Amino acid sequence: MGPGAELLGDLTGRTVAELGAGAGHQAAYVATELKAVRVIAIDSSTAQQSRGRDLYEDVPGLDFVHDDAAAYLRDHPSSLDVAYSIFGALDFSDPQTLLPSAAVALRPGGTLVFSTLAHYRTGAPPETERRPADIPTRMPDGRLGTMRRWVLGASVWKELLDEHGFDVMDGDTVHDPGRDGEAPAVTTLFRARKKRGSGAPHLLIQDDASGGGAQTPGWDGAPFASAGRSMASVLEFLSRPPSTRAKPSSRNSGVKVVRTVARSTLAP
Secondary structure, eight states, X not given: OOOOHHHHOOOBTOEEEEEXXXXXXXXXXXXXXXXXXXXXXXXXXXXXXXXXXXXHTTSTTEEEEESOHHHHHHHSTTOEEEEEEESSHHHHSOHHHHHHHHHXXXXXXXXXXXXXXXXXXTSOXXXXXXXXXXXXXXXXXXXXXXXEEOOBOHHHHHHHHHHTTEEEEEEEEEEEOOSTTOOOEEEEEEEEEEOOSTTOOOOEEEEOTTSOOOOOOOOOSOTTOTTHHHHHHHHHHHHSOGGGOOOOOTTTOSEEEEOOSOGGGSOO
């Protein structure tokens, strides 16, 4: 299961990249179900790339690239129609490097879609400045370690996107209550378009650090498996038609989404 066409758009004949693809589960879904002509699964982990090739080497149009996401994007200007990240490279790379690189790689009007944590797993509010935190994690080889993760407020993401060549088309806060004793998760989801010029739609997003306080599942060392089983619930949400999505209650949400453009101006 992976993100649906209501987020990524009609991918027929399009070139798509997943940033921080891990073993490529979602990239394989996009290649087979959404009919993209080419899906590039980018990840810096040798182990994850090897696993992905073993699992999905027969999927037509799916290519695995072992590289730093920002470096690959910079080296392939105007090569992509869509780029997306689900708890992937945009969580674990400096957005001030990755976002301008994505703008280079996307064709004019190209789409960037990503989901990221709305709060720290401890329940602490997101950062209001552009800085990462060192998050305790278990590495792929089983060792305990830390990894830098950017857990930013929605308004910070909005500013970064605007500065680096994107117009925000849509934004949602996804609440997953968790299952079988899992901690609840709160996810921020963005759709943005590479700027063509002035007059593109914008979304005003305000932080409410006093709300929510939900915990998020831990990261297990695999760049795309950061939310474990709860991530499956987020992906299931992403695959639903927009009209069936339950919108968050403002009294429970850590992020208030204020829409300032008519829905008819948004891309399908």
